[in-house]
Amino acid sequence: MVTCHKSLAAKPFDQPPFPPDLLAGEIALVTGGGSGMGLGMARALAQSGAAIAIVGRSFDRARAGVEAIEALGGRAIAVTADVRDPAAIADAFEQAEAALGPVTILANNAGGNFPVLADAMSANAWRAVTRIAIDGTFFCSTEFARRRIAAGGAGAIVNNSAQYIWSGFPGDAHSASAKAAVAGMTAALAREWRPHRIRVNCIAAGFFPHDGSTEGNDADTRRRLGMMIPLGRVGEMQEFGWLSAFLCSSFATGITGETIVIDGAERLRRSLLTGAFEPPRERAALWGRMP
Amino acid sequence: MTPWLTGRRALIAGEGAAIDVVVAALQSAGAKAVRSSIVPGGDDGIAAEMAALFEAGGVDILIHGGTRVTTLAAVETGSDAWRDGVSADIDLRFLQSTEFVRRCLVAGQGGSILFLMPAALPQATGYIAAATVTGAIGNLVKSLAVEWARDGIRINAIATRVHHAGAADNDAPLASLGHLATYILSDYGAYISGAVMGVDET
Numbered sequence: 096m097v098t099c100h101k102s103l104a105a106k107p108f109d110q111p112p113f114p115p116d117l118l119a120g121e122i123a124l125v126t127g128g129g130s131g132m133g134l135g136m137a138r139a140l141a142q143s144g145a146a147i148a149i150v151g152r153s154f155d156r157a158r159a160g161v162e163a164i165e166a167l168g169g170r171a172i173a174v175t176a177d178v179r180d181p182a183a184i185a186d187a188f189e190q191a192e193a194a195l196g197p198v199t200i201l202a203n204n205a206g207g208n209f210p211v212l213a214d215a216m217s218a219n220a221w222r223a224v225t226r227i228a229i230d231g232t233f234f235c236s237t238e239f240a241r242r243r244i245a246a247g248g249a250g251a252i253v254n255n256s257a258q259y260i261w262s263g264f265p266g267d268a269h270s271a272s273a274k275a276a277v278a279g280m281t282a283a284l285a286r287e288w289r290p291h292r293i294r295v296n297c298i299a300a301g302f303f304p305h306d307g308s309t310e311g312n313d314a315d316t317r318r319r320l321g322m323m324i325p326l327g328r329v330g331e332m333q334e335f336g337w338l339s340a341f342l343c344s345s346f347a348t349g350i351t352g353e354t355i356v357i358d359g360a361e362r363l364r365r366s367l368l369t370g371a372f373e374p375p376r377e378r379a380a381l382w383g384r385m386p
Numbered sequence: 387m388t389p390w391l392t393g394r395r396a397l398i399a400g401e402g403a404a405i406d407v408v409v410a411a412l413q414s415a416g417a418k419a420v421r422s423s424i425v426p427g428g429d430d431g432i433a434a435e436m437a438a439l440f441e442a443g444g445v446d447i448l449i450h451g452g453t454r455v456t457t458l459a460a461v462e463t464g465s466d467a468w469r470d471g472v473s474a475d476i477d478l479r480f481l482q483s484t485e486f487v488r489r490c491l492v493a494g495q496g497g498s499i500l501f502l503m504p505a506a507l508p509q510a511t512g513y514i515a516a517a518t519v520t521g522a523i524g525n526l527v528k529s530l531a532v533e534w535a536r537d538g539i540r541i542n543a544i545a546t547r548v549h550h551a552g553a554a555d556n557d558a559p560l561a562s563l564g565h566l567a568t569y570i571l572s573d574y575g576a577y578i579s580g581a582v583m584g585v586d587e588t
Contacts, residue, residue, distance in 0.1 A: 100537070101496050101536070101538025103496065103538055103540070103577075104576065105576055106573055106574055112388060112390060112569065112572070114388065282588045285588050286588045289588075301577075325531065325535030326536075326579060330577045331577070334574070334576070341565075341569055347562050347565065347566070348558045348561065349562030350559070351586050352584075353583055353584050353587070355578075355581060357577050357578050357581070358577070359579065360528075360532055360580040363529075363532050364532055
């Protein structure tokens with residue numbers, strides 16, 4: 096038997112796939128863009144030349160995102176808004192457009208997640224996760240589209256979903272429902288807004304650890320998480336960010352309504368025979384244990 | 387075009403408008419492309435062709451467009467047409483990709499595989515062959531992605547209505563298909579494997 100065990104390393108952030116002016120003149124509004132995956136999107140979009148409006152419930156966190164963009168030489172502003180509040184979203188767009196110009200790219204990233212059994216989940220917990228992802232994506236997308244349609248201009252939306260949208264996620268029913276809803280919404284909105292040249296796409300992401308991750312983000316955690324994944328490592332944030340930027344760019348002018356999964360094939364690992372089934376409510380750790 | 391594939395060598399197999407677009411995009415991105423001479427039913431020549439390619443410097447990308455599947459309604463599709471248009475397609479993709487990987491393993495190198503195929507549109511008559519191929523190849527991709535992941539070999543598929551010429555009302559989907567394929571095959575797509583995606587299928 097020939098065994099290779101090759102690891103496919105990620106390209107480093109300072110070797111981007113795109114020219115620095117690919118998104119020059121574009122204004123991108125990124126929800127939840129102050130940290131984690133939203134910041135990954137924001138940095139990649141800024142690296143390609145877009146100006147960024149970072150929207151978040153915490154001004155301090157959004158401001159930290161702005162500083163990260165400015166450290167790249169980019170232009171960004173921080174706006175405070177809760178994506179569940181349509182009036183706040185409209186105001187956020189007003190602020191972004193007053194400071195930067197018409198928003199032409201929307202990255203719907205805002206979300207929340209935590210392990211909990213469905214029958215132990217409070218109504219507030221269910222509503223918090225589903226309404227941020229589902230309502231937030233819908234409210235932001237429709238606000239964006241109304242403005243793009245009124246301006247007679249094209250636009251691009253990229254939604255942050257998850258690799259468990261096809262399988263469900265026991266112990267995470269709120270997020271499983273919400274993220275799958277976002278993928279469904281992607282296809283429907285793409286069809287509805289095709290006449291207006293507004294493209295809508297989605298990324299179903301796997302493990303991209305960041306400082307806010309439930310599992311942590313230290314080197315040992317990343318190594319152990321990587322052992323679970325067929326490709327042998329976790330995702331690097333720039334890989335997720337660059338795919339987001341690709342979908343919003345002229346490279347993807349003909350791509351709309353699609354959900355692209357980037358997870359190192361993690362969702363596909365299975366054996367016909369495996370360990371005894373352990374009901375989620377009997378697990379010591381609801382989401383399982385790292386190797 | 388950005389030089390995402392500089393120094394890469396690709397073996398191109400199968401047919402379809404999508405193949406021609408992707409080959410042009412690959413070359414524009416810096417890859418060298420070699421066309422396979424294997425035709426449907428020519429399974430016996432697969433090993434020899436791959437051996438010759440690896441002896442001549444090797445390839446690290448395989449792109450396969452399959453065969454032109456029948457668009458007849460199911461009840462009008464005879465057994466020969468079925469075998470020529472479905473069995474030949476999935477056989478060829480399987481046999482060429484596994485031979486490619488066997489050679490990669492012996493050479494101690496990684497690689498990238500991309501299958502291009504028609505989107506399954508089950509609501510339309512005449513798509514029984516496409517739907518069958520897309521189902522088979524989609525799950526083949528998902529299975530092989532895990533089998534070959536630790537060998538540094540990635541495999542993905544793009545299933546699109548523009549696989550064959552004439553299905554698009556403008557050039558944008560085909561142009562973006564070329565960019566998407568190139569990006570996925572490049573090292574920038576290193577964390578993407580086992581994915582079946584479209585271009586504009588809604």
